[in-house]
Amino acid sequence: MIDNKKRRNIIVGICLVVALVVIAIVFAVVNIFNGNHKAAIPTPKTSISTKQSTKETSESIEKESTSSEEQDTDKEATPKENLQNFIKSYVTYDLNDNSIQKRASYLETLMTHQAYASSYIAQDAQTLSAMVKTYKKTKQINTSNSTQLVARSYKKGSIYQSSDDKNKYFVEIEYLETPIYQKEGYMVDSKYDVTMDENKVAAINLTDSKNIPGGSANNG
Numbered sequence: 001m002i003d004n005k006k007r008r009n010i011i012v013g014i015c016l017v018v019a020l021v022v023i024a025i026v027f028a029v030v031n032i033f034n035g036n037h038k039a040a041i042p043t044p045k046t047s048i049s050t051k052q053s054t055k056e057t058s059e060s061i062e063k064e065s066t067s068s069e070e071q072d073t074d075k076e077a078t079p080k081e082n083l084q085n086f087i088k089s090y091v092t093y094d095l096n097d098n099s100i101q102k103r104a105s106y107l108e109t110l111m112t113h114q115a116y117a118s119s120y121i122a123q124d125a126q127t128l129s130a131m132v133k134t135y136k137k138t139k140q141i142n143t144s145n146s147t148q149l150v151a152r153s154y155k156k157g158s159i160y161q162s163s164d165d166k167n168k169y170f171v172e173i174e175y176l177e178t179p180i181y182q183k184e185g186y187m188v189d190s191k192y193d194v195t196m197d198e199n200k201v202a203a204i205n206l207t208d209s210k211n212i213p214g215g216s217a218n219n220g
Contacts, residue, residue: 076199077199078199079167079196079198079199080159080161080169082110082196082199082200082201083159083169083171083194083196083201084157084159085110086107086110086111086201087154087157087159087171087173087192088154088157089103089106089107089110089154090107090173090204091152091153091154091173091175091190092152092153092154092175093151093152094151095128095132095149095150095151095180096132097129097132097133100125100128100129100132101125101129103125104121104122104124104125107121108121108122110200110201111200111201111202112197112200112201112202114202115200115201115202115203115204118203119204128149131149132149132180135149135180141180141181148179149179149180150177150178150179150180150185151177151178151180151185152175152176152177152178153175153176153178153185154173154175155174155175155176155187156173156174157171157172157173157174158171158172159171167195167196167197167202168193168194168195168196169193169194169195169196170191170192170193170194171191171192171193171194172189172190172191172192173189173190173191173192174187174188174189174212175187175188175190176188186211186212187211187212188209188210188211188212189208189209189210189211189212190206190208190209191206191207191208191209192204192205192206192207193205193207
């Protein structure tokens, strides 16, 4: 009987120990789970903060880029710079329709409407294109008009502003002129009086033009 009681007590003791161990394990697991859950809660805040920081940085870069573009747009060319572009294009074109029409269109952006019209640039471009087309078919040159069937290429130029009127300029240009039937051209020196209206050419008048002695050269 004594042995049975001891066994029973031992078994009960073991059961109690096991129960306590199980309860301890359950509490430990619950605490660990709660601890991990609480630690994970701040993560979304960090993510949101990171996204906000990235967005603010992106917006800052966009603002700086926009500001830079606005500054570049505000930097308009000076009248003298526009005149420099004008004289280069004024005496530069190849004898093909694309080059001739492109020159005419570009000059229109650099001149006032009245100056462009009075210089007959668009009309001369149409005439020259037609002459080139005819020459390629017939190999003959129509001498009934004043338009010359020559290609031109700007070489150098000088611009002097009038001391009496800031809108008036004296321009000297040297360019190569090559007839369509020749491989070698000749250098020409031309002088112009130019009037600017703000940043556009308002008037251009040829005052002198002559071939430069010994100025023969190959076009290109």
